[in-house]
Structure formats: C-alpha cells, structure tokens
Amino acid sequence: MNIALKNTLPDYDIPAYSPSGNECALFESAWIRQLPLLLKGPTGCGKTRFVAHMAAKLGLPLSTVSCHDDLAAADLTGRYLLKGGDTVWVDGPLTRVVRAGGICYLDEIVEARKDVAVVLHPLTDDRRILPLERTGEVLEAPPGFMLVVSYNPGYQNLLKTLKPSTRQRFVAIEFDFLPRASEIAVVAEESGLDEARVAPLVDLAHRLRALKGQDLEEGVSTRLIAYCASLVDSGLSLRDAVLSSMIEPLTDEPDVKAALIEIADAIIR
Numbered sequence: 001m002n003i004a005l006k007n008t009l010p011d012y013d014i015p016a017y018s019p020s021g022n023e024c025a026l027f028e029s030a031w032i033r034q035l036p037l038l039l040k041g042p043t044g045c046g047k048t049r050f051v052a053h054m055a056a057k058l059g060l061p062l063s064t065v066s067c068h069d070d071l072a073a074a075d076l077t078g079r080y081l082l083k084g085g086d087t088v089w090v091d092g093p094l095t096r097v098v099r100a101g102g103i104c105y106l107d108e109i110v111e112a113r114k115d116v117a118v119v120l121h122p123l124t125d126d127r128r129i130l131p132l133e134r135t136g137e138v139l140e141a142p143p144g145f146m147l148v149v150s151y152n153p154g155y156q157n158l159l160k161t162l163k164p165s166t167r168q169r170f171v172a173i174e175f176d177f178l179p180r181a182s183e184i185a186v187v188a189e190e191s192g193l194d195e196a197r198v199a200p201l202v203d204l205a206h207r208l209r210a211l212k213g214q215d216l217e218e219g220v221s222t223r224l225i226a227y228c229a230s231l232v233d234s235g236l237s238l239r240d241a242v243l244s245s246m247i248e249p250l251t252d253e254p255d256v257k258a259a260l261i262e263i264a265d266a267i268i269r
C-alpha cells in the first residue's frame, strides 16, 4: 500500500515547466552523454525554470551561479581564506559540484570576467578536468557532473557575446517565448488569473515585443506578464497593473512610455 502510494505521488517538488520543443529530451541525452549545454534566449523566457525542472526530474543537485561583471574564476573555483589565524582553502561552487557531482548552472555567463573561460575550457572538452592552480590539484569531473550555461544573445553589446572558442564546446539550445496558447496557460497557472483574462495581456506582450530593437532593448518577458496577471488577480486595476509591470520596467524614456501606454490602452479595456 505504502509503496504503491509512493509510486503514484505527484511530482510535488518538480518546478512546472511547459516545453516548447524537444528540449527535455535533448537535455537528458546531453546528461547521459556527459556533454555541456548552452541555453540561449531572451530574459524571462524560461531558461532558469527549465534547468530547475530538469535537475529535479533527473534527481540531480543543482548549484546556480548568477554571473555578473565582477565574477572572476576564483569565485567559481575557490580561494584561500583566513579563518581564526589559519589560511584554509575554501571550494567555490563549481569546484564543489565537480567534487560531488550534480549540475552547475552558470546563468548569464557572458557577464562574467574573461578568466572564467580559461577555467571552463578543460572542463568542457573530453578531458573533463578542473585544474586548481592554487592548490595544485587536478580534479576529474565524475560522470555525474554536468555544466549548463545560459546567455542572452539579444543584447546589442559586441563585448558581451561568447567567443567562438568557448561556445563551440557546448551543445546549444535556442529558447524563445512560448507560442500564444502555451504562454497564456503558463501565465494563468503561475498567477491564478483565469485564461480569458490573461489572453489580452499576452496579446499586449506580443505587440510590445514587436518593438524590440526599435524603441525597446528588450521585449516583455513571460515573467513580467505573470507579475501583471498576479497583480490583477490580487485586485489591482488592469491599467495600473499593466503600467507597473509591462511598461515601466521596459523604458525610462517619457516619449517611448507614452507610446507604449497608447498601445496598451488600445488592447486593454
């Protein structure tokens, strides 16, 4: 009885993820074949959620590092720290996962400093090693280690693209926003707002995404639509919710903002 119950329990702690193609199968194959994975796509389209979903589904520990422009190789590998008068080596998050197994996910990898690539190269070819210069160790990644990185190729910053020598070490998956019906379903699920009321928000997002590259650097993410739907669900007026979650976050330019409000007013009544 107990065993049967266990086998039929729903996957409570697997974060919900709505696939847009064969990315789940691809992730599993990359995991089985010990290949590093690169996820490309705009902000808020589900990359991080996808990794969390797959890690939980495969029962793997997940260690996520959000990269920023001050993040150096030593922040990933580790460093000597002073502890009560002694100098002790403390593993960084990447080293911990290489030692113990699991998924190390480096989010927005292009933000990190250039020396990070040097650390990733020997880990992402058939050597699968992590040399720790400071301790003299050369760690061999176990079969249960997987490296996943993500970046947003949409930014028009040439300095912030991945070098070919780095990107050609990864199996890559391109992400985009979900098709209309799936995005409506995801936003309804995340926010609690019913699909009929979510639909015009997704339609507005489509109109605003079309402006990307002209007046806007980034389109409205699924995340922002979900925020908007949550505010509406909690009782805020539709117009106030749209303004604060789908327009204000996109621009600081008064002219652009006025134009976006005009578009919103035409779609949302």
Ligand SMILES: Nc1ncnc2c1ncn2[C@@H]1O[C@H](COP(=O)(O)OP(=O)(O)O)[C@@H](O)[C@H]1O
Pocket: 016, 017, 018, 019, 020, 041, 042, 043, 044, 045, 046, 047, 048, 049, 050, 178, 186, 190, 222, 223, 226
């Ligand atoms: N395919 C999807 N399935 C489920 N939720 C999604 C999906 N895409 C986006 N979301 C929602 O959008 C939010 C932002 O997604 P996230 O994974 O953080 O984006 P990214 O890492 O690409 O910036 C998630 O928290 C989730 O609510």
Ligand SMILES: [Mg+2]
Pocket: 044, 047, 048, 107
């Ligand atoms: Mg992310």
